[in-house]
Amino acid sequence: MEGAKYQVDLGNLMAFDPNHHFSSKPANRDELVAECLQKGTELVQAVADALFNLPSRDDPDGPIVTLPQPTTKLPREKHLPQPKPPTKWELFAKAKGIKKRKKDKIVYDEQTGTWKRTHGYDRVNDIRDIPIIEAKSSDEPGEDPFRKSEKEKKKRVEKQEKNRLQNLKQATKLEAKKTGQLDQLPSHIQLAATALPITGTQHTPKKAGKVELGNVAGMAATSTASGGKFDKKLPGEKPAKHSGKHRKFLPVVEGKGIGSQEQQQTEKILNKLISKNSHEILNVDKAVTMYNVKAEKKRRKEKVDYSSSMSKKLKPNKKPLKKASKQGQKSK
Numbered sequence: 001m002e003g004a005k006y007q008v009d010l011g012n013l014m015a016f017d018p019n020h021h022f023s024s025k026p027a028n029r030d031e032l033v034a035e036c037l038q039k040g041t042e043l044v045q046a047v048a049d050a051l052f053n054l055p056s057r058d059d060p061d062g063p064i065v066t067l068p069q070p071t072t073k074l075p076r077e078k079h080l081p082q083p084k085p086p087t088k089w090e091l092f093a094k095a096k097g098i099k100k101r102k103k104d105k106i107v108y109d110e111q112t113g114t115w116k117r118t119h120g121y122d123r124v125n126d127i128r129d130i131p132i133i134e135a136k137s138s139d140e141p142g143e144d145p146f147r148k149s150e151k152e153k154k155k156r157v158e159k160q161e162k163n164r165l166q167n168l169k170q171a172t173k174l175e176a177k178k179t180g181q182l183d184q185l186p187s188h189i190q191l192a193a194t195a196l197p198i199t200g201t202q203h204t205p206k207k208a209g210k211v212e213l214g215n216v217a218g219m220a221a222t223s224t225a226s227g228g229k230f231d232k233k234l235p236g237e238k239p240a241k242h243s244g245k246h247r248k249f250l251p252v253v254e255g256k257g258i259g260s261q262e263q264q265q266t267e268k269i270l271n272k273l274i275s276k277n278s279h280e281i282l283n284v285d286k287a288v289t290m291y292n293v294k295a296e297k298k299r300r301k302e303k304v305d306y307s308s309s310m311s312k313k314l315k316p317n318k319k320p321l322k323k324a325s326k327q328g329q330k331s332k
Contacts, residue, residue, distance in 0.1 A: 006046045010054070011070030015043040085171035088163070 008015040020039065026032040056063040086094070093100070109116045109124040116124040127133075133145040218240035221228040228240060 006043060008046055008050045009070055009072045010047070010050055010067050012072055012074065013047060013067075014072060015046045015050075017043065085174060087167040088170070 006015050006017050017039070022035065026035060051065060054065040054067075056065045092098075103118060105118055106115050107118055107124050108114075111125070111129060116122060116126075118124060127146060127149050135145075139145070221231065221240040224231060
């Protein structure tokens with residue numbers, strides 16, 4: 001759609017002036033910015049006028065228009081996708097002349113009498129639907145056939161995943177030999193190729209993220225005696241972040257409000273200690289035990305006193321008899 005003054009492409013919501021030129025060279029940047037803003041305002045107004053001239057239909061949210069097809073071909077942001085490199089099996093099938101046969105996704109299951117999927121959940125001939133498995137001559141005695149089937153399936157899945165990663169790694173090597181760079185490959189192939197485990201190891205190398213690299217760089221920068229204060233900085237290097245907490249000390253010279261701050265700090269420390277050891281200040285179990293021990297000691301003491309008093313009452317009084325016998329001898 002072309003106007004009298006501007007060319008408007010409503011498909012891309014774009015407008016431009018092919019005959020625009022500055023009347024005079026801008027003296028400074030402010031004049032250039034003002035001129036660009038003025039021209040941009042005129043172009044946006046031209047797009048708005050063209051939109052309101054289109055046929056519209058009513059809607060609860062407001063009038064709606066259908067944009068026409070774009071007339072301006074814009075360049076692509078990224079390159080065209082490259083064809084996916086063939087896998088090891090595809091190369092083997094091509095060399096042997098093996099053609100891929102299309103299989104049905106749904107087949108009839110004779111055991112249940114229903115139609116089921118060929119693969120996946122609730123598939124046909126699922127071992128979980130079979131109550132009894134016939135033993136074979138090669139089976140070991142005492143081996144669980146259901147568990148054996150699960151182990152075999154797990155091994156097949158692991159082998160398939162290993163083959164997939166190897167195919168991606170091989171495709172990456174071929175692309176690197178052809179072009180000398182990996183940017184032409186799809187992003188998922190590049191990511192999978194870098195996620196392969198290193199030869200001789202069992203663990204996949206973990207990529208260091210931006211935060212981890214920043215933490216390591218900060219630790220290295222502050223590992224000197226001065227904490228990196230007098231070290232030379234690289235161009236564009238940001239100051240290292242202090243991961244710990246900065247301690248705040250009260251000033252040595254007492255000034256206005258310093259006494260109250262010191263009192264608040266002391267109370268805060270005491271409250272923290274008391275709240276931390278509050279369970280040790282009053283131990284209910286210990287207090288009850290001490291009370292029971294004291295009561296038991298008191299009861300035993302009373303029992304001993306009572307038994308001693310009773311024994312004294314039951315003992316014969318020999319002293320008066322001796323005195324009486326002595327008095328009788330004297331009287332004789």
